[in-house]
Amino acid sequence: MTMTSPTPTAPVKLAPSPRGSAPHRPRRFKMGAGQQMKGGPFAYIALAVVGFGSLLPLYWTLVAASRTQDEVLASTPPFLPGGRLVENLQTAWEQANLGKAIVNSVIVSSSITAATLFFCTLAGYAFAKMRFRGRGWLMTAVIATLTIPPQLSVVPLFMMMSGLGWGGQLESVIFPTLVSAFGVFFMRQYLIEALPYELIEAAKIDGANNFRIVVSVVLPVARPAMMVLGMLTFVQAWNDFFWPYLALNQQNPTLQVALGQLSAAYTPDQSIVMAGALISTLPLLAVFVLFGKKIVGGIMSGAVKG
Amino acid sequence: MATSTPTRDAYVPPPREPQKEPPSERRQLWRSRLWRFDDKASPYAYIAPFFLIFGAFGLYPLLYTGWIALHRVSMTGLDSMEWVGWENFDKILHDPEFWTSVSNTFLIGVISTVPQLLVALGLAHLLNYRLRASTFWRTIILTPYATSVASAALVFALVFRADGGLLNWTLGLVGFDPVNWANGHWTSKLAISIIVIWRWTGYNALIYLAAMQAVPNDLYEAASLDGASRWQQFLKVTIPSLRPTILFTIVISTIGSMQLFGEPLLLEGGAMGATGGNENQYETLSIYLYNYGWNLGHLGPAAAVAWAMLALLLLIAGVNWLIGRYVRTSDSAV
Numbered sequence A: 001m002t003m004t005s006p007t008p009t010a011p012v013k014l015a016p017s018p019r020g021s022a023p024h025r026p027r028r029f030k031m032g033a034g035q036q037m038k039g040g041p042f043a044y045i046a047l048a049v050v051g052f053g054s055l056l057p058l059y060w061t062l063v064a065a066s067r068t069q070d071e072v073l074a075s076t077p078p079f080l081p082g083g084r085l086v087e088n089l090q091t092a093w094e095q096a097n098l099g100k101a102i103v104n105s106v107i108v109s110s111s112i113t114a115a116t117l118f119f120c121t122l123a124g125y126a127f128a129k130m131r132f133r134g135r136g137w138l139m140t141a142v143i144a145t146l147t148i149p150p151q152l153s154v155v156p157l158f159m160m161m162s163g164l165g166w167g168g169q170l171e172s173v174i175f176p177t178l179v180s181a182f183g184v185f186f187m188r189q190y191l192i193e194a195l196p197y198e199l200i201e202a203a204k205i206d207g208a209n210n211f212r213i214v215v216s217v218v219l220p221v222a223r224p225a226m227m228v229l230g231m232l233t234f235v236q237a238w239n240d241f242f243w244p245y246l247a248l249n250q251q252n253p254t255l256q257v258a259l260g261q262l263s264a265a266y267t268p269d270q271s272i273v274m275a276g277a278l279i280s281t282l283p284l285l286a287v288f289v290l291f292g293k294k295i296v297g298g299i300m301s302g303a304v305k306g
Numbered sequence B: 001m002a003t004s005t006p007t008r009d010a011y012v013p014p015p016r017e018p019q020k021e022p023p024s025e026r027r028q029l030w031r032s033r034l035w036r037f038d039d040k041a042s043p044y045a046y047i048a049p050f051f052l053i054f055g056a057f058g059l060y061p062l063l064y065t066g067w068i069a070l071h072r073v074s075m076t077g078l079d080s081m082e083w084v085g086w087e088n089f090d091k092i093l094h095d096p097e098f099w100t101s102v103s104n105t106f107l108i109g110v111i112s113t114v115p116q117l118l119v120a121l122g123l124a125h126l127l128n129y130r131l132r133a134s135t136f137w138r139t140i141i142l143t144p145y146a147t148s149v150a151s152a153a154l155v156f157a158l159v160f161r162a163d164g165g166l167l168n169w170t171l172g173l174v175g176f177d178p179v180n181w182a183n184g185h186w187t188s189k190l191a192i193s194i195i196v197i198w199r200w201t202g203y204n205a206l207i208y209l210a211a212m213q214a215v216p217n218d219l220y221e222a223a224s225l226d227g228a229s230r231w232q233q234f235l236k237v238t239i240p241s242l243r244p245t246i247l248f249t250i251v252i253s254t255i256g257s258m259q260l261f262g263e264p265l266l267l268e269g270g271a272m273g274a275t276g277g278n279e280n281q282y283e284t285l286s287i288y289l290y291n292y293g294w295n296l297g298h299l300g301p302a303a304a305v306a307w308a309m310l311a312l313l314l315l316i317a318g319v320n321w322l323i324g325r326y327v328r329t330s331d332s333a334v
Helices: A041-065 A067-073 A085-095 A098-129 A135-145 A150-163 A171-177 A181-194 A197-205 A208-240 A242-247 A254-265 A270-302 B027-066 B086-095 B098-129 B134-146 B151-160 B164-173 B186-212 B217-225 B230-241 B245-260 B264-269 B270-275 B285-295 B297-334
Strands: B070-075 B076-081
Touching: A041 A085, A041 A270, A041 B134, A041 B186, A067 A270, A085 A098, A085 A270, A098 A135, A098 A171, A098 A181, A098 A242, A098 B027, A135 A181, A135 A208, A135 B027, A150 A242, A150 B027, A150 B076, A150 B270, A150 B285, A150 B297, A171 A242, A171 B027, A171 B098, A181 A208, A181 B027, A197 A208, A208 A254, A208 A270, A208 B027, A242 B070, A242 B285, A254 A270, A254 B151, A254 B264, A254 B270, A270 B134, A270 B151, A270 B186, A270 B245, B027 B070, B027 B297, B070 B086, B070 B217, B070 B230, B070 B297, B086 B270, B086 B297, B098 B134, B098 B186, B098 B230, B098 B245, B098 B285, B098 B297, B134 B186, B151 B186, B151 B264, B186 B230, B186 B245, B186 B264, B217 B230, B230 B245, B245 B297, B264 B270, B264 B285, B270 B285, B285 B297
Parallel strands: none
Antiparallel strands: B070 B076
């Protein structure tokens, strides 16, 4: 085959070349661009540049949070953290109701995470391993819901919440997010491969009913995926901004809402705002440092079949 | 989306009757009925919470939005709805600000999605090499994902400040005049795109990386035996194998860019945020909706905006579908 002809990409079946006529090339050149290829210095330099760009804004948050506003806004911005971090944190704490905001964020994120894990594992198991009428199109419906932006329903949602007496309450943020289509999909993909039918059968022979099977067979098998889904859900719930910003108010904010309001103040003090941003980011950064590998693996495993 | 294809059903043997001594015929009948009911009802019981909650807080409000869009409702009196017909749609469709925000959303979407996905593709290619400390690099690249829109937007607001901003200071070192990022029509859109690109490139890179690792190595070996250079391998093996994933990320990013809210709201903060700049130069559809509903207190037009967004989304989905079909047919022609 000449190089100019368009190389067919899909099944390039190499006919076993007659012995002796195989192109004579050093062995390592036969390796493709796949994972076997060793990264040269260029790869490291490029990654370092991108990595620097990824971390710089976070570092800059820390610098700004530990300085006075005048220093932050000076025509030559400071490059090293200063000594005012504690004072700025205290001021932010008082000005923006941050104490309450943190408690609220923890409540909201953990209840959303717990509910998502429970419901999505159940639904994911059903879609992965149970046969029932309408399974195919119901799964399609689940995935289709992924494409609906929250913007489309916030106006009536706001009115509903106020009608339910949840206006400005955490319930209005928690309830709409109790399930996630991504979670159902994620658990389904995992359980299709991780849960052998033999295991379910064995439990059935032992006389377990369906719910018993879920508790003593499915949940233990699903645990690794639930860990990952839990972390992803928590990150998302913690960082959610649009709907909480519309639904909650200054008296009862989550961290992100408090942050938004802090900056919308008449004359926001930038170093205080940055102190607030630092408080809202630090817990998640800690999670990333501890479980980075798991989160990376989770995003990649959720994506493969996407 | 490839994901919607149901996977092949594996054979599920029917539930066997318990092997124990049957106690009595009647009891056995009762038990097997119970079994069958359990088997029939359980799957629906397991998927019901998803559909109930989504129905109540997703689908129902989505449809109800259409009804509200035909009424006059104000933030101060949520209970009183007054029928006005198409007035709200009339109002927003004749509002130049609406069209500004449509085009802003579209432009910001393009200048954030295209470079983002290209860079992510390149990054994934780099990460796919055998690297020392590969997990370290992947985690570093992903860290912006841990930041919230609010924190990211606020930090970048400092970086993009006209005087004393980190970016202008750096540009000054190279000899450029300071740029008034938030005030310029293009620069403000660029600034918002950069926030989006910063937060999401690493995430997309990991998605591409996962797909790249699933490409069978034989393909590369075959291509290299055919004399394809590494660049040709990337173009002719990697990219085509990634096509479904690329389409998936395009869809996801497009939907994401339709929703841009926190970035423009907080770029300058305060009153500027609610109108997307003094000339609405970076007002997105979400900001427009927020401004009408929550800032001005008119929920009717806000609901109309939501329906306009739905129409736009369907339009984009249609175009995506057409492109996907075109790509597939042109592929089979080769």
